[in-house]
Amino acid sequence: MSGTLYAADLTRGKVVKALVKHYKLDYKIEAPNDEFKKQFPLGLIPALVEKDGLKITECIAIAVRLARQANPALLGANDDEFDQILSWASFANSDIMKHSVATWAGIIGKVPYNKKSSDQGLQDLFTCCDIVEQRLYDYTFLVGESLTLADLIVAQSFWRVFCFVMGQEERKKYPNIYKWFNTIINTDILKSEFTDFEYIEKKKEFVPPKKEKKAPAPKAEQPKKEAAPKAAAEEPVSEEPKKPKHPLELLGKPKQAIDEWKRVYSNEETRETAIPWFWKNMYDPEEWSLWKVDYKYNDELTLTFMSNNLVGGFFNRLSASTKYMFGCMVVYGVNNDNGITGFFLVRGQEHEPAFDVAPDWESYAFTKLEPTEENKKFINNMLAWDEPVEVDGKKIEIADGKVFK
Numbered sequence: 001m002s003g004t005l006y007a008a009d010l011t012r013g014k015v016v017k018a019l020v021k022h023y024k025l026d027y028k029i030e031a032p033n034d035e036f037k038k039q040f041p042l043g044l045i046p047a048l049v050e051k052d053g054l055k056i057t058e059c060i061a062i063a064v065r066l067a068r069q070a071n072p073a074l075l076g077a078n079d080d081e082f083d084q085i086l087s088w089a090s091f092a093n094s095d096i097m098k099h100s101v102a103t104w105a106g107i108i109g110k111v112p113y114n115k116k117s118s119d120q121g122l123q124d125l126f127t128c129c130d131i132v133e134q135r136l137y138d139y140t141f142l143v144g145e146s147l148t149l150a151d152l153i154v155a156q157s158f159w160r161v162f163c164f165v166m167g168q169e170e171r172k173k174y175p176n177i178y179k180w181f182n183t184i185i186n187t188d189i190l191k192s193e194f195t196d197f198e199y200i201e202k203k204k205e206f207v208p209p210k211k212e213k214k215a216p217a218p219k220a221e222q223p224k225k226e227a228a229p230k231a232a233a234e235e236p237v238s239e240e241p242k243k244p245k246h247p248l249e250l251l252g253k254p255k256q257a258i259d260e261w262k263r264v265y266s267n268e269e270t271r272e273t274a275i276p277w278f279w280k281n282m283y284d285p286e287e288w289s290l291w292k293v294d295y296k297y298n299d300e301l302t303l304t305f306m307s308n309n310l311v312g313g314f315f316n317r318l319s320a321s322t323k324y325m326f327g328c329m330v331v332y333g334v335n336n337d338n339g340i341t342g343f344f345l346v347r348g349q350e351h352e353p354a355f356d357v358a359p360d361w362e363s364y365a366f367t368k369l370e371p372t373e374e375n376k377k378f379i380n381n382m383l384a385w386d387e388p389v390e391v392d393g394k395k396i397e398i399a400d401g402k403v404f405k
């Protein structure tokens with residue numbers, strides 16, 4: 001059989017890619033592209049297309065299909081073993097994966113950190129580990145007496161657990177999992193997928209980003225009516241809790257409405273008309289500030305379309321501040337080597353009141369930009385996306401991007 005296997009360096013792609021590579025199966029391994037998007041509307045990988053058009057999704061189904069061609073012994077010696085293999089694989093791909101991601105995704109900044117769900121994830125993950133540890137106390141492999149697909153898929157699901165959760169302490173708690181995992185990832189079949197893997201010393205913990213000192217807001221930007229607080233105090237106390245106002249509402253109306261800029265940017269030619277309009281009519285340093293916004297965890301990014309989805313999610317969570325800012329963010333680079341950067345125009349002189357409406361705002365680093373020629377060049381490119389981004393002196397092409405408006 002031959003065809004295309006869409007996969008990337010993500011957990012669920014490891015075993016299927018390893019099987020194709022180790023057994024030299026006749027499948028082309030490709031990162032998701034436009035053709036993939038057309039054929040698989042859910043956009044999930046791995047996915048396989050045979051030359052005759054047959055499509056198979058779900059990593060377990062694909063792995064079984066590849067193992068059947070590569071080495072049927074990986075599917076067990078009989079039906080009982082095959083069913084146990086499916087049972088372990090399914091347990092790994094749903095329960096272990098779910099609790100593993102719940103434990104570390106907030107810690108490494110992939111989603112907003114929530115202590116309760118991370119702690120619960122860890123507790124559930126350890127329950128899963130207890131089950132695997134118990135089996136491996138008595139046996140070398142998960143099913144039968146030799147290596148099967150169960151070992152490969154369960155080890156795959158433990159990849160991120162060992163990257164983020166299993167430090168020295170935790171490995172001592174699960175010595176049989178540790179020994180078995182180390183054996184499986186070093187088998188000839190799987191080792192090509194773990195060449196960069198390193199054990200961690202300590203479990204990763206959530207580190208809240210340091211709060212920046214607030215600069216006092218300039219006088220001109222204080223609420224205009226001095227009498228307002230007094231008048232409010234004289235109002236009868238309402239039983240209903242008041243809907244909190246957005247803190248930036250206190251700055252009053254700016255001279256230039258941001259909505260007009262948003263219309264100009266959407267409707268006019270960017271370089272010719274919108275950019276000159278922005279600098280002439282919109283940006284007033286007394287009322288607005290400019291910010292470079294960089295994702296802090298570029299090392300964790302994989303596929304460019306997923307990085308762009310991350311930006312989309314961030315923008316959705318910022319919607320309460322739409323009236324007070326405008327921004328463009330781009331994904332630069334290629335699959336498995338990309339980063340996120342961008343620029344925002346923000347009402348007032350601080351970024352925090354505008355951004356902390358999104359629970360994941362602290363996954364981004366904010367640098368205030370003065371309107372120097374160099375910074376204007378960066379901002380203009382974030383508006384136009386027509387030149388590569390410069391990162392550490394290297395020019396890197398823009399792959400995708402989103403506008404917050």
Ligand SMILES: N[C@@H](CCC(=O)N[C@@H](CS)C(=O)NCC(=O)O)C(=O)O
Pocket residue numbers: 010011012013043044045046057058059060093306309
């Ligand atoms: N049930 C599917 C899930 C596949 C899946 O969630 N794949 C992830 C990578 S591990 C993915 O494609 N994520 C892309 C996204 O969420 O945008 C399977 O087991 O194969």
